[in-house]
Amino acid sequence: MSQKILIVEDEKPIADIIKFNLEKEGYSVEVAHDGEQALHKVAQMIPDIILLDVMIPKIDGFQVCRKVRENFFMPILMITAKEEEVDKVLGLEMGADDYITKPFGMRELLARVKANLRRTNTLLQPKSQSLIKNGQLYIDLNKYEVRKDDEVIELTSREFELMKFLAIQMEQVFSREQLLKEVWGYEYYGDVRTVDVTVRRLREKIEDDASYPKYILTKRGVGYYFRRT
Numbered sequence: 001m002s003q004k005i006l007i008v009e010d011e012k013p014i015a016d017i018i019k020f021n022l023e024k025e026g027y028s029v030e031v032a033h034d035g036e037q038a039l040h041k042v043a044q045m046i047p048d049i050i051l052l053d054v055m056i057p058k059i060d061g062f063q064v065c066r067k068v069r070e071n072f073f074m075p076i077l078m079i080t081a082k083e084e085e086v087d088k089v090l091g092l093e094m095g096a097d098d099y100i101t102k103p104f105g106m107r108e109l110l111a112r113v114k115a116n117l118r119r120t121n122t123l124l125q126p127k128s129q130s131l132i133k134n135g136q137l138y139i140d141l142n143k144y145e146v147r148k149d150d151e152v153i154e155l156t157s158r159e160f161e162l163m164k165f166l167a168i169q170m171e172q173v174f175s176r177e178q179l180l181k182e183v184w185g186y187e188y189y190g191d192v193r194t195v196d197v198t199v200r201r202l203r204e205k206i207e208d209d210a211s212y213p214k215y216i217l218t219k220r221g222v223g224y225y226f227r228r229t
Contacts, residue, residue, distance in 0.1 A: 002028045003117060006047040008038040008064065009079070010056045018051065021106050022113070035059025042068055049116055051109075052096070054080040054087065062094045069095035073144070075116040075157050079104075092197045097158040098184070115184070120157055132167050135229035137206060137215065139167050146206065153205050158183070162198055163206070166216060166226035175223035199224055 005027045009015040012033070019029045030045060032038040034057040042050065050068065054061035065076055078091040078099040091099050100112055132139040138147040144160055146153045155163065162183050166174070174182070176192035184194075203210040217227050 002026050003048040004028045004030070004045055005049050005051065005113070006038070006041055006045065007031045007051045008033075008035075008056060008061065009051070009053045010034060011053075017106075018109065021110065025110060027113075033057075035061070035064045038064050039067055042072065046072070047074060048120070049074055049113060050076045051113070052076055052078050054078060054091070062090055065091065065094040065096050069154075069156060073157055075120055077112055077116060089193065089197055092194065093201070095156045097156060119161055132164075134167065134170070134215065134226070139164065148206060155202070155205065159198060159202050159205070162195075163202055163216075163226075166224065170226050170228050173219045173222050173225040178223065195224075 005022055007015050007018050007022075007029060009018065009031065010033050015031045015033070019031055022029045030041055030047070032041045036058045038050075038052070038056070039059070041047075052061045052065060056064070059067075061078060061080075065078065068074075068076065075097040076095065078096040079102065080087055080091070080099060081102040098112055098116055100109060130140065130142045132141070136148050139145075140147070141164060144157075146155055146160065146163065162179065165179070165183050176195040179195050180192065199216060200210070203213050203216055206215055207213045214229055215227060217225055219225060
């Protein structure tokens with residue numbers, strides 16, 4: 001069965017071009033032209049990935065992303081015409097896994113789609129080391145689930161993958177550039193701020209006090225690591 005992609009884009013010519021190129025690659029593609037239609041289609045088709053434009057009618061892309069994240073795990077690739085860093089950060093804050101800025105080349109977009117789908121497929125595959133326990137945290141690699149004190153912590157696919165990568169290689173320090181390459185999975189077009197935002201979101205979810213983390217720590221001038229507690 002071909003993987004399902006939902007394009008959320010109010011400019012029909014752009015949506016048609018993206019749809020045409022994705023279908024050439026063998027994907028099953030549907031299009032929504034506003035936020036309300038997007039949320040309806042997500043619940044109806046449960047896509048494998050969402051390509052979500054920020055500037056859409058009725059409900060903007062940031063709010064669509066936030067609402068999708070309340071119930072679904074699939075990767076979300078935000079599409080924005082804005083260059084400002086604050087917009088990219090806001091997308092990540094709302095739960096997006098990746099972003100791409102207009103105008104973009106179709107080869108770049110296809111690479112992003114394939115990389116995000118590949119990472120998600122890897123997450124869903126059974127692992128030989130199925131459970132990592134560290135302090136109050138339990139990371140179940142088979143269920144892609146994190147628990148703290150028997151309470152499930154809701155993570156995005158990217159947050160989970162970053163946490164898994166660091167936890168499997170506990171106590172090893174990785175630079176932001178290494179994490180972009182290893183966790184984001186390809187030659188990333190963004191910048192290291194993406195890593196910082198994702199780490200901060202993780203800390204807010206798993207730490208007792210995000211200002212004084214005990215799990216994901218910063219090695220000043222080097223990068224991040226997962227500390228054994």
